[in-house]
Amino acid sequence: MNQTGPAGVADAPCEIPAHVDPALVVDFDYRQPEGIEEGDVYRAYARLHRGPDIAWTPRHGGHWIAMRAEDIKWIQESWELFSNTEKSVPKGQMPPMPPITFDPPDHSRYRAVLNPYFAKRRIEEGYQPKSRAVIVELIEGLKPKGACEFVSEFSFVAPLMIFWDFVNLPYDRREQFLGWGRQAAGYGTAEERVAAFRAVHDYLAELLDQRLEDPGDDVFTGISQWRENPRFRHRDEIVGMAELVFFGGQDTVASQMGFAMQRLAERPELQQRLKDDPDIIPAATEELLRRHGLSNTGRLVRQDVERKGAAMKAGDMVLVMNSLSGIDERAYPDAFTVDFDRGPVPHNSLGNGPHKCVGQHLGRMELRIMLEEWSRRMPIVRLDPGKPAPRSHAGPVIGMSHLHLCWDC
Template sequence: MNADVPNYDRVAKPAHVPDELVVDFDYFHPPGIDEGTVYTAWRRLHDGPDIVWTPHNGGHWILTRAEDIRWVQETYQTFSHEVFTIPRGASPVRMPPLTVDPPLHARYRAVLNPSFTPKRVQALGEQVRALTIELIEKLRPLGRCEFVGQFARIMPVTIFLGIVDLPLDRRDEFVEWAVGYIDASDQPTKDHYLGKVVAYLREVLDARAAEPGDDLLSRIAGWRGNPRFGGEHEVIGMAMLVFFGGLDTVANMLSFTAWHLAEHPELHRRLRDDPSIAARAAEEYIRRHGLSNTGRLVKHDVTYKGVTFKADEMVMVPISMSSMDDRLHADPLTVDFDRETPAHDTFGNGPHKCVGAPLARSELSIFLEEWTKRMPAVRLDPAHRPHSHSGSVNGVSSLHLEWDI
């Protein structure tokens, strides 16, 4: 195989990997996902060793326990974020600050941080609430909806497009590009959508450089004038990171949350009767539904828990496995609004903690308030089974809901 092409095939087990740690697990197609959800499929790994190795997608390690996931997230000197996709290609996509380790990553975070300050998030919250109410009021008289397409990929995406000042009438096209890239399990498909995103963002960044505004992409374009500017890959990389992050993750969190509420009307009623618990409930839904399955590049040999990670190997950090770890969370699959829980790992730990976390929390909390206040008890449509999927981001492919009107 060409070294520039990521290897999605199975590979032979390296000699240093013990036989008892090998699992037949393809994270794009986890066994059992068609019988339940992406989470029940992943959780089967908890039946085995804490750390396992799979020959799929070029071969890589998988961490299954919260303490190990956090250890890798925080030990960036050994487990680098400069390559975060599995399978690994020889020419990885660079998206600073995501793909830059400390201390250099801080310079790129400084470009993004001003768009997510408490003051900015509070101001955006007013827009989130108004749009959430508008969408709910349109849906309620219909008695049914496909939640992913009719709500989840509208509300947070519309807010994001305002942050970056991109045209709202191209929302569906942008979502198609982002989801197509993130969910692709083959390189030609990834390259197809990545090409569209890069070409578009180059045009936008050039336009913002010529006529800057008060938006995030203008701030990114302005990095070209910074004395520490290291090349065009930094600007396009930051723009890509923002683009992909803004168009997919919150939509999936909203969808998993709506799915769960449809199956648990008692929680819907509790939120309706006591909206003051919405922020706490949102945090519990965020804990329960870890989304990202990203990789780390091993920089040098290290032995941990009796497992030897070799330099240049890849280690997968599946956040959902931390969310479902019964060593950290009692009865972890249960959504408990009264849970006295330790800090979860959904937004990451260490220097690469998600910059958009405050906005995501706000959006989910507002959704819970308005959805449970304005909608009657919602249930799954028995004619359409919901579907979830696995990949670099866990997600909901379709969610058909119905209610009495």
Template structure:
């Protein structure tokens, strides 16, 4: 059954701020995820929806930043709708400071600049191999043939999990972050948990130099992590590592397929790529999670009650014209400092450096080999929303002589 549980509107919620909004089914999201989300900024800055047990939604960058950083009032303890979607707590993201910091240190080692630098050649080699596998064909289904390979193969190498189970893992991750069915979402988490629990037990007996073994050996406040803490942390890595970057790369590929002038900028001035990546990240925010309100409080003159949930759509931060001039326009010279795509404050994504490295490898290797590409005529792009925005299908096409031209330059 689709999770669309509706509850009565609480008496403290003004009638004019009630909207029948379901983040799993944002009108128009199958055509344009970001255009669909941005429609919310035409209404109240904060509103209440009775869907998914009832929750608040903020729509402006100022409030997104406030809710993300004010963890004393807006806790990360609950981040997913429905409330019981996760069968266990996943550190460090579901812990607030000071507890958060100890768990965060365990992961920082795995995503340090030194570790990311050591992966650069693997990323480039893999990107090149994938591209050359279909370049002469003149088209590809980008999501399944590239985006769901590059970051995911690297992640599976980091955690030393079998490549042959990739599609199974991807199915669990997709359902966990995007299924509108509450039962299916929880079941997907549970399948991942059951699988990882066995892996953790085996690695505890026979540790290696992989990321899971590193988490098992982690120490917080002078004590080793217990089984549930290790399992929660590995589940977080598993779901995040298998979905988010693949989605971001797909949105970027879709944008560049539709905007040849931006492609030419990056081809003619490749030194712009690092700055361009942050602008593309700003424009394509991914997550739409919630926070738990820890005490009765006021926000924008509204009374929020302890125990209620409030949604923080990162999608809307980068689209807010009060925060960004002409936000829908991608400008590679824009000052993007302060974009919230990786989060803000102490909970900022520890894998941000690796994500940037993966996007950079994609851009540099792809644009060198396939400089001119577009969405194949007659093929519909399939985009989706949910806890994380995503692209399900993106068929790209290009003139095959472009490959030969580049090879002989």
């Protein structure tokens, strides 16, 4: 089998190394998994749960696959065994972006630059009113229409308007920023991917110079001022930090909103529950986060380690499939079902250990406000029977491709 991924490059399988047990080998491409043509990325990925807990695939240079919640949590917390210095699969696809591509102790000094700007109190006090205003404006604009394509008209718009205000970027350049983000994620040719990274690098390098000369209270200003810190090493580290913030704000919250609304539209009784009992919205937010892990990221094995019969050697790559963690039936009974009464359960959707998502409070707040305002202002919505069925896509960050809703139907 010879598949072509989003980058347009044929992905021929590699040879199986001698240390890999043939019983653990699966032919799996996380960018183009079998079954994705049916439209549900989670169902396509979940086929892996029929096989070994830790598998190996010859795709994308050959790599291990961690798919069970307990193994994903273990890898996320075991930074001394699994390095973040290679964050993409295959290797070499992601430029250095501190702190996410650094291990402790270097990781900590970069994380300290970002943490104050993403602190829970700062997010709730400084950005909750702005976020609510954006979401309310978009909802009120949709309401008279009777129908919408939710991804393009809401879930991609709201988080980006909020994020670009958060980092003080010009919203009128949104199409250019989105294009760079899509190409850098691999949706285009290899040449377009390289060009996108270069364009973002150059744009942010100039922006950081501007913020140093004309500072604000945003995270890019904080990053620009790192060069005045005694621990500053070189210019690329501040540009890398800025790139992480830039790309991190592109599509993750949009994906969460899209998947959440799909579940609500499929089950109108969940919408009614939110209307009747808004006090459950924090629990509903967490349950939707549990159900919808988004990322599929790499780790570089630092030293030989064995787990569940998988003999991982130093230099091997592991794909950590957060997208499969929340639908692990061993960890969550009836895992595919969204249950607002499930109760507080731990999940891996936002990571664990030193690399737990720095933007978790911002993303959680945006999803919660969407649920609050949508349930307060909109009638019951359903999947539009006259439009194509919902479709989601695979990749390093999964998401909705389109979601047609109606409420006057």
